[in-house]
Amino acid sequence: MKRWRKALQWTAGLAVLAVLAWQIGSGDIWEHLRTLNPLDLALALGCAVVANGLSALRWRQIADDFGCAAPTSGFLVRYAQGVCLSTVLPGATLGGDAWRSAWLVGLGHSLTRASVTVLLDRVVGLWALAALALVGVWATQARLPEVLALAFAAIVGGPLVLLMLLGDRTPWVARLPRADAQLWWRAATWSFGVQALSNAALWFSCRAVGVDLTMPDLLVLAGGLFIAAALPLSVFGFGSREAAAAWLFPLFGVAADQGVAASIAFGLLGTLQGVLYLPLWWRRH
Numbered sequence: 001m002k003r004w005r006k007a008l009q010w011t012a013g014l015a016v017l018a019v020l021a022w023q024i025g026s027g028d029i030w031e032h033l034r035t036l037n038p039l040d041l042a043l044a045l046g047c048a049v050v051a052n053g054l055s056a057l058r059w060r061q062i063a064d065d066f067g068c069a070a071p072t073s074g075f076l077v078r079y080a081q082g083v084c085l086s087t088v089l090p091g092a093t094l095g096g097d098a099w100r101s102a103w104l105v106g107l108g109h110s111l112t113r114a115s116v117t118v119l120l121d122r123v124v125g126l127w128a129l130a131a132l133a134l135v136g137v138w139a140t141q142a143r144l145p146e147v148l149a150l151a152f153a154a155i156v157g158g159p160l161v162l163l164m165l166l167g168d169r170t171p172w173v174a175r176l177p178r179a180d181a182q183l184w185w186r187a188a189t190w191s192f193g194v195q196a197l198s199n200a201a202l203w204f205s206c207r208a209v210g211v212d213l214t215m216p217d218l219l220v221l222a223g224g225l226f227i228a229a230a231l232p233l234s235v236f237g238f239g240s241r242e243a244a245a246a247w248l249f250p251l252f253g254v255a256a257d258q259g260v261a262a263s264i265a266f267g268l269l270g271t272l273q274g275v276l277y278l279p280l281w282w283r284r285h
Contacts, residue, residue, distance in 0.1 A: 024246060024257045032209045032261030041265060044204035048269040049276075051197035055079060055125065058190030059100070062124075063117045065183045068109045078103045080277040087237055087274035097122070120187065123159060126227065128191035130155035132199070133223025139216035142252050152223055159184075198222065205266035209258055217252045224248045225263060237270050 056079035060072055082096030097118045104114035130152045137149045199222045206213055213221065228244035229237065242263045249259025 024260060028257035029261050029264070032258050033264060035209075036265060037208045037210075040204045040208035041268070044201045044208065044266070045269050045272055047197045047201035047204065049273060051194050051201060052079060052083060052273065054190060054194045054197065055121070058125070058187055058194060059117065059121045061190060062120050062183075062187050063104065065186070066113050066117050068104050068107075068113055068117055070104065070107055074103065077280050080273075080280050083270065084274045084277050084281070087270045088278070124184065124187040125191050125194060126155060126230070127159050128188055128195050129198075129223055129226055132192070132195055132219050136216040136219025136221075136223065140214070140220055140252075142217060142220075144220065144251060148220070148224065151227075155227070195222070198226065201269060202262075202266050205269065206262045208265050209261045211249075211254050211258055211262050213252065213254075221248055221252070225266075238264065238267050241267065 053076065056076045057072070059079060060070070060075040063070065063075070078100050082100050085096040085099055101111070101114040101118050104117065105111050133152045134149070134156060137144060137152060199218055202222050202225070203213060203218055206218075224244050225241050225248065229241040231240040233240040233243075242260050245259040245263035246256045249262070250256055254262075
């Protein structure tokens with residue numbers, strides 16, 4: 001079943017990329033990529049690396065709150081290895097998450113607790129991303145589809161409603177610590193730092209292909225692109241994010257081919273990080 005799922009994901013990702021190349025023109029996209037500004041791309045890579053480091057520290061904080069204590073270096077290494085699984089090794093986002101959970105289980109923690117720490121790490125990151133995107137929706141001068149604002153609002157409101165329903169009384173899952181607002185806000189604080197750096201990485205990626213964005217526009221674009229990237233319609237991280245770029249960038253007066261090129265440039269940051277982190281597979285924790 002896993003092989004079929006992987007085959008379907010790769011087929012869908014390749015189909016998305018093929019349609020984009022056909023509709024927009026692969027030559028136009030390549031022309032923007034051919035003239036990438038190396039300094040801007042290097043700055044984008046630096047922001048992305050630090051953002052992933054903060055993401056690992058956020059996961060460590062969540063794990064500590066759930067009683068899954070471990071060395072900080074272990075969280076940093078396993079998070080980086082997860083990036084490899086998502087970009088340059090034959091794995092996907094879930095593969096990287098499963099690898100992180102398996103590490104905590106190997107240290108003696110329960111599978112339920114380990115899995116919830118990784119799930120909450122994903123959810124709170126998505127929540128902070130959507131919250132910043134909502135700020136962008138309010139501040140931007142662009143005319144945006146209502147469905148976009150509603151999607152961001154649903155992502156922001158959903159976890160908060162669940163948190164209020166659970167309160168301090170009902171456990172999330174059997175044998176887990178009780179949910180509390182402090183746990184959520186601690187993780188959210190880390191997430192806003194992560195998203196600030198991720199947004200900066202996207203901004204530099206856009207600059208690398210000649211696209212200048214205002215801060216509100218950047219927040220909305222980051223929300224749309226990063227959420228689309230989480231969909232299982234990609235090959236080594238490329239696919240659904242580029243499709244979203246072809247739709248979103250024209251809303252802000254940027255040509256679709258230039259927007260897709262910016263999205264590809266941002267995607268290259270993940271690939272480059274995956275290559276940089278490969279030596280960590282030979283380090284034991």
